[in-house]
Amino acid sequence: MNVRVKGRRRHYRTVSFSARTNEVILIEQRKLPHTFELTRTKNFKQTARAITNMTVRGAGAIGATAAYGLAQGARAFTGKTEAAFARHIQRVYETLAAARPTAVDLVNALNEVRAAMAAGKTISQKQKLALRAAEKFANDDVAHCEAIGTHGAKLIKNGTRVLTHCNAGWLAFVDIGSATAPMYAAQAQGKNFHVYCDETRPRSQGAALTAWELAQQGVPHQVIADNAAGHLMARGEIDLVITGSDRTLGRTGEVANKIGTYTKAVLAARHNIPFYVAIPLSTLDWNLKSGKEIPIEERDEAEVQTAWGTDTRGTFRQVQIANPTSPARNPAFDVTPAELITGIITPKGIFKPKELWRERKRLGVV
Numbered sequence: 001m002n003v004r005v006k007g008r009r010r011h012y013r014t015v016s017f018s019a020r021t022n023e024v025i026l027i028e029q030r031k032l033p034h035t036f037e038l039t040r041t042k043n044f045k046q047t048a049r050a051i052t053n054m055t056v057r058g059a060g061a062i063g064a065t066a067a068y069g070l071a072q073g074a075r076a077f078t079g080k081t082e083a084a085f086a087r088h089i090q091r092v093y094e095t096l097a098a099a100r101p102t103a104v105d106l107v108n109a110l111n112e113v114r115a116a117m118a119a120g121k122t123i124s125q126k127q128k129l130a131l132r133a134a135e136k137f138a139n140d141d142v143a144h145c146e147a148i149g150t151h152g153a154k155l156i157k158n159g160t161r162v163l164t165h166c167n168a169g170w171l172a173f174v175d176i177g178s179a180t181a182p183m184y185a186a187q188a189q190g191k192n193f194h195v196y197c198d199e200t201r202p203r204s205q206g207a208a209l210t211a212w213e214l215a216q217q218g219v220p221h222q223v224i225a226d227n228a229a230g231h232l233m234a235r236g237e238i239d240l241v242i243t244g245s246d247r248t249l250g251r252t253g254e255v256a257n258k259i260g261t262y263t264k265a266v267l268a269a270r271h272n273i274p275f276y277v278a279i280p281l282s283t284l285d286w287n288l289k290s291g292k293e294i295p296i297e298e299r300d301e302a303e304v305q306t307a308w309g310t311d312t313r314g315t316f317r318q319v320q321i322a323n324p325t326s327p328a329r330n331p332a333f334d335v336t337p338a339e340l341i342t343g344i345i346t347p348k349g350i351f352k353p354k355e356l357w358r359e360r361k362r363l364g365v366v
Contacts, residue, residue: 001170003216005036013174015056015064015138019131022075024068026056029171033212034310044073044092051099051106054203058172059246059283060141063105066096067134070113074130077123085123089114101295102256102333103246105282109137137282138174144280145176147347152182152242152278153189155345160193161239163229166200166258167209168244168278178278179244180213182345187219195221196238198229200258202303202330226260233271241268241275242345246333247294248277250284250360253338253353254291259331265340277336278345281364284356291335301328 002009016025023040024047031037039055041047047069049055051062073092077085093114097107116133120126156162168179176184186193195214200206207223214221224232232238241264247256255261255277268275288294305322322328338353348362356363 001175001213001216003036013138013142014058014061014171015068015174017068017071017131017134017138022072024050024065024072026050026065027171028055029057029209030055030308031316032171033208033215034314034316041069041072043076044069044095047072048095048099051096057205058167058169059103059105059244060145060173060178060280061171062100062103063109063282064134064138064141064174066099066106067109067113067137069096070110071127071130071134074117074127077127082123085126089117100297102297103283104285105246105280108282109134112137141174141280141282142176144282144347145173145178145181148178148278148280148345149176149181149185151347151349152276152345153185153191155240155242155274155276156182156186156191156193158192160191161196161237162193163196163198163232163238163241163264164210165198165206165241165243165261165264167205167213168257169210169213171209171213172244173280177213177244178280178283178345179242180210181278182242183214183219184217187217193220195219196229196232197221197223198226198260198264199223200260201226202307204307205258229264230267233267233273238271238273241265241273243275243277245277245279245283247285248279248283248344248356249288249291249294250286250356250363250365251289252291253341253344253356254294255336255338255341255344255353256291256294256296256333257336259334262334262336262340265336269340274342275340276343276345276350277341281347284363286360286365291337294333294335296334297332299330299332301330304328304330 028037117126169177
């Protein structure tokens with residue numbers, strides 16, 4: 001996407017890599033929309049920490065970050081033996097895989113890079129193959145999002161009022177985004193439409209990130225409180241819901257996404273509003289047989305008890321918003337059942353949730 005920084009517009013990817021310095025380059029998302037800043041992680045441990053602390057977040061973005069992190073770790077190895085290299089790669093893999101448990105893109109990306117490395121006959125070859133595979137994952141992520149936009153744009157007509165939840169935009173991927181891809185494609189086609197951005201507590205990614213993206217792109221939009229969506233649906237002011245996903249089960253069509261997605265799906269079903277989920281192929285999990293098996297990340301209770309923002313003087317700071325003696329519960333994701341989902345927008349087309357397994361070869365399963 002193009003970002004205006006200090007009065008000038010230029011293109012950025014959310015995640016990139018410097019082969020010269022062996023650093024992963026990330027947009028610091030915790031400071032948006034107040035400050036646009038790039039940060040560099042110098043080793044795989046720092047890269048894993050950037051995923052955990054949400055310097056980078058979003059399914060495709062953390063997948064690409066993990067892929068680059070594995071390549072980064074491989075390229076940093078200075079030992080001599082294949083056995084020592086294998087042990088080192090296993091440590092790097094496990095560190096990155098544990099960074100966030102719910103999004104399957106992360107592990108899929110790591111597996112792709114490690115599988116590509118297996119073709120190398122020497123340590124040097126494996127190091128080169130690791131970076132090549134990481135670059136391929138990142139480029140595939142962009143291509144998948146472009147295709148999602150092509151397929152999804154037809155859902156948006158002139159005058160459509162779209163609700164989206166959390167941030168499944170450019171910042172959540174390497175570029176373009178999943179849920180936002182149909183919006184950007186529709187905008188390029190000259191369609192006039194309006195987007196409602198759920199604020200998405202507790203980290204407010206909708207209010208902070210999706211709204212910032214849409215503003216940068218000139219897409220008409222408004223931020224709404226999470227609890228306002230049902231009211232707008234009941235008044236006939238929302239025509240379509242598009243969200244992203246951190247893990248979609250190919251066997252069942254169930255979708256794990258940011259907490260609150262399930263609530264919006266229930267509301268959409270109540271009001272007969274189409275509810276779509278947009279995903280690249282790396283978000284598909286073909287192994288788990290039930291949404292109950294998806295590991296749901298429980299994050300620090302401080303995210304619920306506090307909020308970050310800028311004060312009237314422009315100082316970025318944290319404030320307490322909950323009763324200071326009350327504990328909090330903070331599940332980061334929920335699971336939406338297949339029967340509440342109208343369709344899954346993929347790079348290969350739009351499918352009913354229950355069609356995914358039947359179409360698995362078309363969706364990349366060998």
